Amino acid sequence: MKIGELAKAAHVEAETIRYYERIGLLPAPSRSPNGYRAYAGGHLERLAFIRHCRALDIALADVAQLLRFVDDPTTDCAEVDALIDTQLTRVRARLDTLQMLERQLVALRSQCCAPDRAAQCGILHELEAPTRGDVCVCHDEHAQ
Amino acid sequence: MKIGELAKAAHVEAETIRYYERIGLLPAPSRSPNGYRAYAGGHLERLAFIRHCRALDIALADVAQLLRFVDDPTTDCAEVDALIDTQLTRVRARLDTLQMLERQLVALRSQCCAPDRAAQCGILHELEAPTRGDVCVCHDEHAQ
DNA sequence: ACACACCCTGTAGCCACTACAGGGTCAAGC
DNA sequence: GCTTGACCCTGTAGTGGCTACAGGGTGTGT
Numbered sequence: 001m002k003i004g005e006l007a008k009a010a011h012v013e014a015e016t017i018r019y020y021e022r023i024g025l026l027p028a029p030s031r032s033p034n035g036y037r038a039y040a041g042g043h044l045e046r047l048a049f050i051r052h053c054r055a056l057d058i059a060l061a062d063v064a065q066l067l068r069f070v071d072d073p074t075t076d077c078a079e080v081d082a083l084i085d086t087q088l089t090r091v092r093a094r095l096d097t098l099q100m101l102e103r104q105l106v107a108l109r110s111q112c113c114a115p116d117r118a119a120q121c122g123i124l125h126e127l128e129a130p131t132r133g134d135v136c137v138c139h140d141e142h143a144q
Numbered sequence: 145m146k147i148g149e150l151a152k153a154a155h156v157e158a159e160t161i162r163y164y165e166r167i168g169l170l171p172a173p174s175r176s177p178n179g180y181r182a183y184a185g186g187h188l189e190r191l192a193f194i195r196h197c198r199a200l201d202i203a204l205a206d207v208a209q210l211l212r213f214v215d216d217p218t219t220d221c222a223e224v225d226a227l228i229d230t231q232l233t234r235v236r237a238r239l240d241t242l243q244m245l246e247r248q249l250v251a252l253r254s255q256c257c258a259p260d261r262a263a264q265c266g267i268l269h270e271l272e273a274p275t276r277g278d279v280c281v282c283h284d285e286h287a288q
Numbered sequence: 289a290c291a292c293a294c295c296c297t298g299t300a301g302c303c304a305c306t307a308c309a310g311g312g313t314c315a316a317g318c
Numbered sequence: 319g320c321t322t323g324a325c326c327c328t329g330t331a332g333t334g335g336c337t338a339c340a341g342g343g344t345g346t347g348t
Binding site for chain 1: 293294295296297
């Protein structure tokens with residue numbers, strides 16, 4: 001399998017595959033006489049695993065950790081569990097932040113009283129608010 | 145005002161201020177005889193505006209655009225409105241993705257049947273699933 | 289013989305910072 | 319007067335996870 005074929009099979013860019021090889025996540029394949037990378041089935045498996053983790057937004061360093069568990073199945077699986085838990089915590093924290101953000105943006109958008117001059121624009125006015133020490137749409141709900 | 149004082153007033157690192165100056169977001173201040181940056185009130189205002197936008201996760205390029213509107217108040221304010229709308233759309237898209245992600249991670253975590261060997265770990269098994277072409281916890285709800 | 293798609297390596301760019309290294313300046317305390 | 323420590327300066331490199339070249343080579347079809 002050439003790199004382009006592997007790329008298509010795994011729905012990844014060929015350059016991403018070379019990148020994974022460079023950082024040691026994907027083992028270097030053997031080469032055809034012409035110097036082209038020649039991949040075997042194991043590479044597709046491993047690449048699919050990596051992409052699956054990435055779809056879950058798991059960092060490449062953590063993916064590397066998971067791959068070590070896969071490679072050495074005698075390891076304690078509690079670490080895998082902990083890694084997923086950490087990831088879940090991270091995702092939930094980000095969710096909270098984004099939900100706050102959404103509320104703030106909605107509030108901000110409602111400020112535009114539709115004049116056509118930026119000078120009177122409620123949004124810019126609101127964005128400038130903290131500047132003048134005023135109470136502002138965002139900052140009263142901005143916990144963090 | 146020295147850079148450290150401005151940094152404290154705006155709750156920013158001094159290095160971030162120098163960075164904003166380097167990329168042209170914050171005008172270069174005058175200098176004291178010893179070469180230290182000497183900031184005036186206007187700088188604090190502008191920096192607060194920037195940080196306020198960043199708290200809303202608005203990209204620096206968009207912040208620069210907003211600052212141009214502030215600097216030239218005769219501009220049409222509809223562009224400001226559009227920028228906030230785009231931002232809101234982006235945030236909502238990210239929210240959707242993250243909510244999907246959370247569900248997937250919760251499903252994944254429930255797979256660990258608590259043996260102590262990675263070889264039997266339900267999580268690793270599940271992460272390997274797409275590899276074997278099996279149906280997997282994630283991919284049936286994984287729209288995109 | 290040529291076009292075109294693919295492959296190779298190596299390097300630089302993206303974003304928004306952050307973290308040095310290696311120096312200079314200043315005020316307080318001994 | 320000398321040291322200590324906090325601050326300031328510039329310039330460069332690193333982060334993550336790719337992406338995008340530049341400048342070459344290879345393979346296939348017409």
